[in-house]
Amino acid sequence: MRRKLEAAGIRPTPQRLAIAKLLFTGDKHVTADQVYDHVRSKKLNVSRATVYNTLNLFTERGLLREVYLDSTRAFFDTNLRPHFHLFYVDSGELVDVEDDELTGFFVGRLPQGVRFQDLDVVVRVYREEGSAK
């Protein structure tokens, strides 16, 4: 973990390591508040300002991506591979669907002279009646 931060040119302070440990264990979608609560529950002294600083720094350095799900809060996504999001409107769950054709679909539809940077897809869905979770 320490290595990962150093590789990104980030000083591995205890706060950053704690946040990195939470984030970079499997794919995660988190809000700043969830991160704050988590590190607090570990009895770590971390301020909200530091949580925001850290999430923004990680994002800047390419370790995270921000996802805009709704206008009330920002989500950070640790999955950097091409994928889209399934947002279950009933349960609030957010699930990744990886797809190799995703980027190509849109790149193939860009006007002349326009370069692709990145892509956000949120598909709002719900479970059919009687469908098991």
Place this chain on the structure above:
Amino acid sequence: MRRKLEAAGIRPTPQRLAIAKLLFTGDKHVTADQVYDHVRSKKLNVSRATVYNTLNLFTERGLLREVYLDSTRAFFDTNLRPHFHLFYVDSGELVDVEDDELTGFFVGRLPQGVRFQDLDVVVRVYREEGSAK
């Protein structure tokens, strides 16, 4: 315009009509603030609260869709046809690209038992060097 609101079960007050007139003339992407400034410039007495109330009401009744472009403000989109968004990161422009295959692409990729509700796509792009605007 009056008809459109009534059809959606919305009382056509002067404030709502003014906002509707701005919105439903061609496809638009607007923020609450842009709406507020616009109606103000028309010398109409409209409060911010009413702008927000109205935009939320229109959205609820299916006359608008909210687009989440970044976490600093909400955009409202009057284009209800299947389309995705091209966001020019350099100029801040937001452009619609209509596409009949869009919905199908994602519906075909949903897991068993999951029903499609709707879809948001933002493709962040920029213009190539030397490419004319």
Place this chain on the structure above:
DNA sequence: GTTCATGCAAAGGATTTGCAAGTTA
């Protein structure tokens, strides 16, 4: 010893709310 990071509290910006007064059907 600098430079960088942290924590706190205050500031900021967007949006919502409570409520009294005014409108609409």
Place this chain on the structure above:
DNA sequence: TAACTTGCAAATCCTTTGCATGAAC
């Protein structure tokens, strides 16, 4: 008249900032 809308100001939520203290190289 009864139900709904408006405007105002205050409140709320999330996020950022300023700055003094403390840690890292």
